[in-house]
Amino acid sequence: MRHAGRMDKRDARPAAQVTPTSLSGDVEAALRTAASAIGNLDMLVLPPYERGGRSMYGPDDVGAVRLAREAGINAAFLQKAADREYLHEFSAGWAIEFAIALGANVAAAGIAGAVSYVKLRTRDAVRQGLHPGPDEEVPVRMTVARIRRTTDGETSTAFRIEGPAEAVADALRSLLAGESPGLASDEPGPQQRCSSTNTANEKQDVE
Amino acid sequence: MTVAARPSGRIVESLILRFGEMPPAAGPARAQWCVSRGLTALADARKKHGIALRAVMAHLPHGPSDLPRQYPLHSLHPELLALVVGRARVRSWFALRRQLDHIDGVARRNGLVMLGTAWEAAEQCGRAAVQAAADGFNWLDDAHKDLGGETRVDVASFIGRPADPQPVGALVDAAHATAHAAGELVGGLFGCRMVHDREQWNDRCTLALLHLRFGNSAGLAVRYECSVCRQDPGDCEHEPGAIYTVRAARTANGECTVCGVSDCNVHPPGTAHQVTTRAVLSDPRLREVSITPRPRDPLTRITSRPVEDEDIRARLGRLPDPDEEILSHACMYPCTGFIELPEL
Numbered sequence: 036m037r038h039a040g041r042m043d044k045r046d047a048r049p050a051a052q053v054t055p056t057s058l059s060g061d062v063e064a065a066l067r068t069a070a071s072a073i074g075n076l077d078m079l080v081l082p083p084y085e086r087g088g089r090s091m092y093g094p095d096d097v098g099a100v101r102l103a104r105e106a107g108i109n110a111a112f113l114q115k116a117a118d119r120e121y122l123h124e125f126s127a128g129w130a131i132e133f134a135i136a137l138g139a140n141v142a143a144a145g146i147a148g149a150v151s152y153v154k155l156r157t158r159d160a161v162r163q164g165l166h167p168g169p170d171e172e173v174p175v176r177m178t179v180a181r182i183r184r185t186t187d188g189e190t191s192t193a194f195r196i197e198g199p200a201e202a203v204a205d206a207l208r209s210l211l212a213g214e215s216p217g218l219a220s221d222e223p224g225p226q227q228r229c230s231s232t233n234t235a236n237e238k239q240d241v242e
Numbered sequence: 243m244t245v246a247a248r249p250s251g252r253i254v255e256s257l258i259l260r261f262g263e264m265p266p267a268a269g270p271a272r273a274q275w276c277v278s279r280g281l282t283a284l285a286d287a288r289k290k291h292g293i294a295l296r297a298v299m300a301h302l303p304h305g306p307s308d309l310p311r312q313y314p315l316h317s318l319h320p321e322l323l324a325l326v327v328g329r330a331r332v333r334s335w336f337a338l339r340r341q342l343d344h345i346d347g348v349a350r351r352n353g354l355v356m357l358g359t360a361w362e363a364a365e366q367c368g369r370a371a372v373q374a375a376a377d378g379f380n381w382l383d384d385a386h387k388d389l390g391g392e393t394r395v396d397v398a399s400f401i402g403r404p405a406d407p408q409p410v411g412a413l414v415d416a417a418h419a420t421a422h423a424a425g426e427l428v429g430g431l432f433g434c435r436m437v438h439d440r441e442q443w444n445d446r447c448t449l450a451l452l453h454l455r456f457g458n459s460a461g462l463a464v465r466y467e468c469s470v471c472r473q474d475p476g477d478c479e480h481e482p483g484a485i486y487t488v489r490a491a492r493t494a495n496g497e498c499t500v501c502g503v504s505d506c507n508v509h510p511p512g513t514a515h516q517v518t519t520r521a522v523l524s525d526p527r528l529r530e531v532s533i534t535p536r537p538r539d540p541l542t543r544i545t546s547r548p549v550e551d552e553d554i555r556a557r558l559g560r561l562p563d564p565d566e567e568i569l570s571h572a573c574m575y576p577c578t579g580f581i582e583l584p585e586l
Contacts (some may be wrong), residue, residue, distance in 0.1 A: 086530075089463075094267075094466075096476070097466055097475050100476055100477070101476075112476055112477070116476070119476065120463045122462070122463060123462040124459065124529075124532075160269075163266070163271060164270045164271025164272075165266060165267065165268050165272075167269060
C-alpha cells in the first residue's frame with residue numbers, strides 16, 4: 036500500500052500531508068444553506084467524492100453518523116437521504132476516504148471528538164478487512180472543512196489530510212487547535228500558515 | 243452486463259458488470275474473497291476437466307494411450323518454439339479426431355452411435371472446465387497482487403477438506419496449467435470456432451482471452467436501504483447485524499419489504515419474519531467504465547476481440563466466407579506469455 040506521507044527524520048514515522056483544498060460547488064452550496072443548522076451539531080459528514088459535477092458519499096460513509104455518535108459527536112449528513120448517492124468504484128491506495136465539516140470555533144471536546152472519529156473510522160476499516168492494520172497505519176485521506184460566519188455570509192475553508200491514520204489524527208488535532216484562533220480573529224488565515232506544508236511535520240521537526 | 247466498443251473501427255466485447263455481491267475494494271477482506279472464490283473455481287475446473295478427460299478416454303479405441311503425450315503447454319515458450327510445438331500438437335489432436343470420426347461413421351452405418359450424448363456431455367464439461375480454470379486464475383491472480391507469490395494459503399480451511407498449504411503463486415500457476423490442459427482437450431477434440439459477427443471475425447477463446455491481463459472496472463452510483471425499514475441506513479436506528487421482526491408488505495414498486503425481491507411469493511403480505519439489519523444496495527446506475535490492470539471485479543474482462551483479416555489470410559491463405567466454420571487452434575499451442583495493459 037502506498038503512503039503519501041513524508042518520513043520524519045528522527046523516528047522514521049511516516050507523517051501526514053496537509054494541503055489546502057477546495058470543496059466541490061454543490062457541497063459549498065449545501066454548506067451555505069446548512070450552516071445555520073450546524074449550530075445544533077458538532078459535525079457534518081460531507082460527501083468526499085465528486086463525479087461529473089455531483090458529490091457522492093463512499094460506501095463506508097453509510098455508517099459514518101453512527102460512528103460519530105459513538106465518538107460522542109452530534110453529527111448529521113450534509114445531504115438529506117433523498118439526495119444521498121454513494122459511489123462504487125475501485126480506488127487504489129487509500130483504505131479510507133471521508134470528509135467532514137466543523138464549526139469554526141471548536142472547543143477542546145470537539146477537537147477530541149473529531150480525532151476520535153478518525154480513529155473509529157480507521158478501526159471500522161480494519162474490522163471490515165479493508166486493511167490488515169494496525170489501526171494507526173491505515174492509509175487515510177480526509178477532507179476537513181471549517182465553517183465560519185463573516186459579514187458576507189457563511190464561508191468555509193478546507194484542508195486535505197493524507198497519511199497513516201495516527202499521523203492524520205495528529206495533524207487534524209494540530210490543525211483544529213491552531214486554526215481556531217486564526218479564524219475567529221484577524222490573525223493570518225490557515226492558508227498562510229499551512230499552505231502546502233505540514234503543520235504537524237513542522238512541529239515534529241523542531242521538537 | 244456486456245457491452246461492445248469499437249476501437250479503430252473494430253468491435254471488442256466486454257463483460258463490465260456482474261450483478262450480485264461485489265468483492266471488497268481492498269485489504270485482507272478482498273484477498274480472502276479472491277482466494278476463496280479462486281480455490282472453488284480451481285477445484286471445479288479440475289473436477290470438470292477430470293470428468294471430461296475420463297469421458298473422452300472411454301471413447302478411445304486404445305484408451306489413454308491414444309491421447310497425445312502430455313506436454314506443459316502452460317510453461318512460457320519463445321514464439322518460434324511455440325510454433326513448432328503447437329503445429330505438432332495440432333497434427334496429433336486432429337489425427338485422433340479424424341480417427342474417432344471414422345469409427346463413429348462406421349458405427350453409424352451399422353445403426354450405432356459412438357460420439358453421442360456422452361461425447362457431447364464431455365464437450366460441455368470440458369468447456370466448463372476451461373471457463374472455471376480461467377475464473378480461478380483471475381481470482382487467484384488478484385489475490386497474488388495483494389499477498390505476493392510466497393504467501394502460503396491454508397487451502398484446507400477454504401475447501402473444507404484435508405489439503406496441504408500452498409503458496410499463492412503455485413495456486414495461480416495451477417489454475418493457468420488447468421486452463422491450458424482443459425483448453426487443449428476442448429480445442430483438440432471438439433474444436434473452438436471463430437465467430438463472424440458484425441462484419442468481422444471474432445476470437446472468443448476463453449484461454450486466449452485469459453492472457454489479456456486487464457479488465458473493466460465499473461463506476462456506479464447507488465443508493466442503500468436498511469433491510470429492516472427500507473430507509474437510508476445512514477439515518478435509521480437499526481443496528482447493523484441486529485435481528486428485527488418485519489411484517490411483510492409490498493412497496494410502491496412491488497418489492498417485498500422482507501427480501502426486496504419483486505414478485506416475491508416466499509413472504510406473503512402481513513406475515514412476520516426475522517430480518518438481519520444490513521445495508522442493501524438499490525437503484526444502481528452505471529456511471530463510467532475504466533479499463534484497468536486490476537478490475538474491481540476480477541471476472542469483468544474482454545469476452546470477444548476482433549481477428550484482423552490479414553491474420554486470417556496469413557493462416558488460411560484466403561479470407562473465408564462469413565458462414566464457413568473456422569477453427570481456432572490457439573488452445574493447442576504453448577503459452578507465449580501474458581499481455582499487460584500498456585501504460586498511457
